[in-house]
Amino acid sequence: MAAYGSNGVLRGEARFTEEQEGLVIKSWNIMKDDSANIGHRFFLKIFEVAPSARELFSFLRNSDVPLEKNPRLKAHAMSVFVMTCEAAAQLRNTGKVTVGDTTLKRLGATHFKKGVSDAHFEVAKYALLETIKYGVPASMWSPAMKNAWGEAYDHLVAAIKQEMRPAALL
């Protein structure tokens, strides 16, 4: 059961189809060859919409390294894309996000500690979808592709949110 019920959303099994999984995988296969660029555009969009989100990344504060060259920001962007892809495959296979418990607890604790809000997760979703829209050939982009990525992302975030609590309580 994908019952991320603590915040009242995403209860029950998700119906994620093979076609939806295919849309996510197909587009990621195209984007991943250009992943550095894609990751950079993802964060540029996040910071365009919500400049204050920079404050969430302590390593950006006193850094002279340009955004597109920051290895930690690049790694974060890749995690978002790759984990969303994996979430799509898991949802199709099992109806739920099956990120390892340790990983999920770590992600939950980190996002809690940094004070990541619902609005931040939403802005990141918007940035993710905008980045994909302009990262794949125009003929490939479709509302169905947008929804497939959006659903996989929502389930991944719901799983992370459920683990958002102080690390001391783990």
Place this chain on the structure above:
Amino acid sequence: MAAYGSNGVLRGEARFTEEQEGLVIKSWNIMKDDSANIGHRFFLKIFEVAPSARELFSFLRNSDVPLEKNPRLKAHAMSVFVMTCEAAAQLRNTGKVTVGDTTLKRLGATHFKKGVSDAHFEVAKYALLETIKYGVPASMWSPAMKNAWGEAYDHLVAAIKQEMRPAALL
């Protein structure tokens, strides 16, 4: 002095030029003939980026009225556009936002009570700029126009934020 210093931003006089004021006024004069549509698109963009922002509007929760027909949402959108225009004129004339004290205290208290966050103000700014971008003829839109609206909005929001405290403390 436009010293909205409590949160460390926008200290000192703003240098807002006649040209910047002109860019704001000129574009608003075009958009205002279609203000219902403009206001609708502004909120659609806010809710696209941050769906949870709907929760900030108690009158949307149990309403069957479609968004584009909701008179209170329309009024809110118009306030944002008109007050940003007025802020542009005030900044050019006096170097600061001179919204009446009573209005500012009321706006501060309301936004405080609703729990409007920095991220929400940022999403609204992004939505405002996107709405203007697609609300004026493509040949009129420019980085300078974007900056003029953005600066006027930032100063208006800084003035509101300075008054964000519980109404009981007024």
